[in-house]
Amino acid sequence: MRGRGEKDEHVFKDSSVGLMRLLFVLILFVIGIIIGLVSSSHIDRYFTSQPNNFYMDYVTAAPAPTYTTSIAKISSSDHNCSSGSTVCKNDDCLSMDSFRMPKSLTHKMTDNELFWRASLVPDKPEYPFERVPKVAFMFMTRGPLPFLLLWERFFRGQDVNKYSIYVHTNPGVHLRISNSSVFYNRQIPSQDVRWGTVTLVDAERRLLGNALLDFSNERFVLLSESCIPVYNFPTIYKYLIGSTHSFLDSYDDPSRYGRGRYSRRMKPDIKLRDWRKGSQWFEIQRTLAIKIVSDTRYYKLFKWYCLPSCYPDEHYLPTFVNMFHGALNANRTVTYVDWSLGGPHPASFGAKDITVNLIQHIRNNGTTCSYNEERTSICFLFARKFSPDALGPLLRLPSTLLGF
Numbered sequence: 001m002r003g004r005g006e007k008d009e010h011v012f013k014d015s016s017v018g019l020m021r022l023l024f025v026l027i028l029f030v031i032g033i034i035i036g037l038v039s040s041s042h043i044d045r046y047f048t049s050q051p052n053n054f055y056m057d058y059v060t061a062a063p064a065p066t067y068t069t070s071i072a073k074i075s076s077s078d079h080n081c082s083s084g085s086t087v088c089k090n091d092d093c094l095s096m097d098s099f100r101m102p103k104s105l106t107h108k109m110t111d112n113e114l115f116w117r118a119s120l121v122p123d124k125p126e127y128p129f130e131r132v133p134k135v136a137f138m139f140m141t142r143g144p145l146p147f148l149l150l151w152e153r154f155f156r157g158q159d160v161n162k163y164s165i166y167v168h169t170n171p172g173v174h175l176r177i178s179n180s181s182v183f184y185n186r187q188i189p190s191q192d193v194r195w196g197t198v199t200l201v202d203a204e205r206r207l208l209g210n211a212l213l214d215f216s217n218e219r220f221v222l223l224s225e226s227c228i229p230v231y232n233f234p235t236i237y238k239y240l241i242g243s244t245h246s247f248l249d250s251y252d253d254p255s256r257y258g259r260g261r262y263s264r265r266m267k268p269d270i271k272l273r274d275w276r277k278g279s280q281w282f283e284i285q286r287t288l289a290i291k292i293v294s295d296t297r298y299y300k301l302f303k304w305y306c307l308p309s310c311y312p313d314e315h316y317l318p319t320f321v322n323m324f325h326g327a328l329n330a331n332r333t334v335t336y337v338d339w340s341l342g343g344p345h346p347a348s349f350g351a352k353d354i355t356v357n358l359i360q361h362i363r364n365n366g367t368t369c370s371y372n373e374e375r376t377s378i379c380f381l382f383a384r385k386f387s388p389d390a391l392g393p394l395l396r397l398p399s400t401l402l403g404f
């Protein structure tokens, strides 16, 4: 105790001397600044020329052996951006090609890191490469893809610059896909998905995040293992790329299966009148996809308060898009499903159900749908749910029916 008191007193006595010293230092500092300003009258030029100096350092230092080894060390301790055994020493890690189209979809980014990267939007309107808009086909599956053969036929002969494929399976599932398939090496880093929980929304956003890293992807379709295409690629491509709207199902259901799932704990951010419901199988444009991976605030409310019997995958996107981006949305889905049987699950089409009539009915049942302020007889591009035994009969359908 005594020691501490003495020390305090000493400090107090010293303080007037300290003040003098501080003043002296301050005066010196001000004089220094004035001298500095006078001697370097081009202070602005100093700042603008700095990056040039760094660039010069970089260029001259590049061939030095110490520099190259440090590059190699960084790349091998982190991840090899080039596939195979070549390290950045021999490869241009910052090349436009590896930035635009990484050779591998594998990465160790967390969702948070991925969504941040995916949310980056170029400010420069022109691209330094020829950007052909692509449709990203995003498959969310548990295990293998039972309709792989049908999808491969769908993509056969199509321009590879017009589509990309992403597959999110359960973790640990390794799809056996031949290296000649368009599905080869298209699995993204995945995490556990439990149906009816927010992890389903996480997987949707993870697919969007990975697909957004390709700046050419313009439209994003979410598909399941039980989905099939009901038109050929050129028709689907034209329909989606030409649309001014996204196709995300969003409607107000006043029943207990709709509004009944709303939680008042979401107030004041989400009000009952904002609440929407819709099928999770969306097709959206890039602008909207970026807004979705960028949202944290509303996502969290669903994570915390949309618990069974509320299902985040049926309410989060329909509500979020309705609240902020309604004008971008056609509010309908392009993925057909048959709910006519009632009950919690839609009808599933098996081998016996596959007929020319069924497919024709899905392709066009006589009604029309709105499309860019017009009407079109094409309402659905994809259909679900098909059970794996439907594959054979689907492949045997006349190719003139599906167009592929």
Ligand SMILES: *[C@@H]1O[C@H](CO)[C@@H](O)[C@H](O)[C@H]1NC(C)=O
Pocket: 075, 076, 077, 078, 079, 080, 084, 085, 086, 087
């Ligand atoms: C990167 O490549 C080098 C050279 O082939 C290899 O030794 C290293 O283990 C690789 N690193 C990773 C993270 O794969």
Ligand SMILES: *[C@@H]1O[C@H](CO)[C@@H](O)[C@H](O)[C@H]1NC(C)=O
Pocket: 179, 180
């Ligand atoms: C594809 O796989 C076959 C057989 O496994 C192999 O012989 C061939 O070299 C592979 N092709 C490529 C491009 O990797």
Ligand SMILES: *[C@@H]1O[C@H](CO)[C@@H](O)[C@H](O)[C@H]1NC(C)=O
Pocket: 245, 321, 322, 323, 325, 326, 327, 329, 330, 331
């Ligand atoms: C979809 O619903 C939003 C409201 O959420 C509305 O603003 C928009 O006009 C609707 N889209 C079409 C094509 O009717």
Ligand SMILES: *[C@@H]1O[C@H](CO)[C@@H](O)[C@H](O)[C@H]1NC(C)=O
Pocket: 365, 366, 367, 379
């Ligand atoms: C055709 O499809 C639309 C959209 O799903 C539906 O509203 C309508 O009832 C169907 N019409 C017939 C005749 O099945």
